[in-house]
Amino acid sequence: MAPRPDIEIHCLDQQKDDLGVNESIGPAHSTVALIEGESEQDPWDLPELLDTGEKWSELNTKAKILRVVTSVGKIILLVGFLYMFVCSLDILSSAFQLVGGKVAGDIFQENEVLSNPLAGLVIGMLVTLLVQSSSTSSSIVVMLKLWQVQTAVPIIMGTNIGTSITNTIVAMTQAGDRSMFRRAFAGATVHDFFNWLSVLVLLPLEVATGYMYRFTELLIKAFDIRSGNAPALLKVITDPLTHSIIELDKTVISGIATGDPEVKNKSLIKIWCKTFTNTTLMNVTVPGVENCTSPSFCWTDGEFTWTLKNISQTINIKKCSHIFVDTNLSDMVVGLILLASSLLVLCLCLILIVKLLNSMLKGQVALVIKKIINTDFPFPFGWVTGYIAIIVGAGMTFVVQSSSVFTSAITPLVGFGIISIERAYPLSLGSNIGTTTTAILAAMASPSETLGSSLQIALVHLVFNMSGIILWYPIPFMRFPIQLAKALGNKTAKYRWFAVVYILAFFFIIPFLVFGLSVAGWPVLAGIGVPIIVLITFVTVVNVLQCHCPQWLLPCLRTWDFLPLCAHSLKPWDHVISVITAHVCCCCKCCKISEENKEKENKKDQPHEMNSVVILKSEAKTETK
Template sequence: HTTALSPGKIKQRLINLSKFPLLFILLFLFICSLDTLSSAFQLAGGKVAGDIFQDNVVLSNPVAGLVVGILVTVLVQSSSTSTSIVVSLVASGLLKVKLAVPVIMGTNIGTSVTNTIVAMMQAAERNEFQRAFAGATVHDCFNWLSVLVLLPLEVASGVITHLSQWLVSVFRLQPGEEAPELLKVITEPVTKLIIQLDKCVITGIAMGDEVLRNRSLVKQWCRADTALVMTMWVCSFAVTHYYLFNIYLYMKMKFRTIKHPKVCGIRLFAGRHLFASTELSDLTVGLILLAASLAVLCTCLLLLVKLLNSLLQGQMAKVIHKVINTDLPHPFGWLSGYIAMSVGAGVTFVVQSSSVFTSAMTPLVGIGVISLERAYPLTLGSNIGTTATALLAALASPGNKIVASIQIALCHLLFNVFGILLWYPVPFMRLPIRMAYVLGERTAKYRWFAILYLLLCFLLLPSLVLGLSLAGWQVMAGVGGPFLGITLFIAVVNTMQAHSPRHLPTKLRTWDFLPKWMHSLKPLDRLITKATVCCSFTCEAGQNEEKEDEEPISPHATSVRTQDESGSSQRKEQLAYNNPVLDCLEEIRPGVPVFKLKGLERCNSTPL
């Protein structure tokens, strides 16, 4: 006989079914917020990115070219934008392909900053944050290790440049159709209502066009008719800047930023997006979009994590985890990673963005659905998928740019293929996984380390290297040589300390002979903790004073205040007096306090 479902069970099943469309809605908003975030960064730093590309003397230095690729991609949050600038420079003869290869390597590094930022949104739970940050930084580690090996090899032999040139000549690729827009067909109707940019302005500035420097990136007007708009451009610029007509009107752009739309008596219609008629500067619009997109991104990510946690419970979670992370039966187990790599490449080709794929995968790694060992080949496949999309886009380039576009896309593909051959087939060589584990553990222990990592790897160190390159190769060699030597020495000693300390001199078996701040993050952590506690204590004391001024004193309040004052000295000594940010818990052992940051424990007693 059949058992009738109770109203409670029916309600629960309906709630569970409603979670699936909500999951897709949140994922859609998450992807749209990533696209808007990229536009915001381009508005805030796009012209600066174009200026960086102008100095060919800097780009002639391979290390400086690498740094330029990193900084520009971080500024515009789009590897496709920075790659298109490189293609334009190569096609116009302003940059050689050999000098463009380091820039392409830099764009590969810069594009991995997005999922690292996304991982920081899971800092509310310690274990999730550790897994999510490790899953995000495995991409960074792979890119940095690949650059450390392939950049010197490329400078010495030009292997990537020569191989890409040979492939272009052998296959004789011809112009084809435009790359299919799969995910963008769904997201663009929404993102185009928010903001639309004229990316040709950034490319024009990079090519040295000073006329475009005062042009806004925001598309403020759209054309009513192609012939009329072309006539308007001829009337406006034919006398002084005729080449603008040839370069920019040849490209099939629907919108233009036109300050005086009635130059030739032609009526143009305002573009259909929020900032079509704005008088705000690009920087102001960019900051507004940056704040809004980050708010939507964080909200969607938090809701996605909670929704996935509620869906992936009990037996379902075990089944999904087993299906995703289990290898194929013997003797085909070694193929599992390559299948995952193919899946990553295919999904990235569909969504046409490695940032979207890796950012969407990061929360799944955080909640434990995808293991780090499985996330690694998925990320590598994502790198291949984004180069396939770039190759299809190159085939749709104009005739004067197709050779340069295809060669740059092939250079990007070869860099990732060589990196995979280095750091994946041999299990012992999968160093990015071990490096990501270390970074995840360190970040879970010291939460501020995530911010320090982002600033150092994607802003401060690249800016320092760029500054040294501007000073000349002598200065760069004088500073960079000793730094690399010391870094290599520390890495070798750390490895030997962990695996074969007996082969080291007695003094080098530990770093205890050095000052503690040189080999431990505890002093810095203690300083940051005290600064946070003092700031919170000051705010709380001010609030208490205001309450004392407002509230009347009663006998009961006097007795309570006396009890509070008796224990105030003890609480102040614990550096967490009535602190909403840091709550001092019971001590594990004398002298070693354990703090909890918004519900997360962090113990200072664990040695580095």
């Protein structure tokens, strides 16, 4: 059976529709400093960067000095904005911990719920969203000594997903330009899709076989690991500023997670930065003999039972110097203040960084950077380039000690067309490895009693990311995250509101739904989840066959036209959102116009009142005359 030509045209038109191409107008292009060439065939081709500036040889001495001074000034400003960006991320993490840190600790305390792998996955993800730090979530997991490491594996997978939301939000800052937003959002979400696909494959495999737990357990037993110190690196630079604003006592969250009653009502805000703990052996009274330290250190004197017990007394030596050290505000209020201010600084820094990069990455500089980053090694060693990018991403993440910072830094470059999606993908994979090496070194600084479990959890994180890379990178056909990110980029470029829907759905609505179903029990989860998964799989397969092999489908399934338009297209929803937006803007405009009219009427009434007064006065004068 030959394929129907109308179906092929439908697929082609649908692709054009997804790409935002209008045959009469043409694709949207960036008109900022980066000049894009025409790419009607493939919008994912990197834009042609034209050297529009004057050549160095054509400048006089004064112009050369001015260009050097301007370039140095821009570099200094860029470094300063990057520093403020990193510090604002740190403050944002502290703010989220103040707002939701105790809730996160209470969640981790529910051991019965976390024994469900899906619930553990979702909780790891949601807690990472709350505290905005996968390392904090991992440290909480390490502190729960009553847990088996095998129970913590799904939580580690969840923290891997939760930490990827930052660069997705960063991509929203380039929503003003359609072409830049297409590339930036795809460059950010390629990291998301890698994490989601890895979890979909590796979580069932881990539940069935426990290979990650068993493999890391063999590694711990095979190597004689001793406790060490984790490197500070970027923290040495950022801590002076962030610690002058806020310092947190992170042992409070860990204490809540372990069920310590003494820290239940304790504030997360650190007051004393330098303390001394003095432990002395003292005689204390206990309710009964069973509460004695040991039978040999227990005696009865009349109605009292005495025993020898070590009593620890903490002596405060030096107070912290941050601005909230003497505040009377609650943790929630301080957290909301820091949340609003850090988000403001974060967005401002991102906008200024994008503006600076836009002015700096043009001309010969942009051409050189683009050529260096995107050029492959000559045949037959072209395949080596991607693995070198993975190593570079891991090294850079290890230096900055945050995968969010690194991936957020390369997202604007992807939007500008300096880095391709195909090159940003291995850089993000390397970032995933880099953040696990930092966690391994941090785990080696753990106390001896928790060293084995904390190091094994860090190694589980590493094995999980390595397994995902083996699945989704070496074979070019299996690089599904790139294809999915491009499809989402096309959709969000045309319907930009869909980017907000994606973030809310994948990072909040779906996780909460899965968590609720998993808490309800396996029968409820299977009864509702399995039909949904079967439906999604069916729709995906039919969509692929409609565009590639329509002759394999039944005639009624070769298009989705038999369904209502709102069930297979975003155009009706786009119309609804446009109408709502127009009404909101109209209401605001009408309110503004009505206020202006009232002011004008008041101004008009005032002269009339004055005239009436003048008339009355004149009449009074004539009467007196």
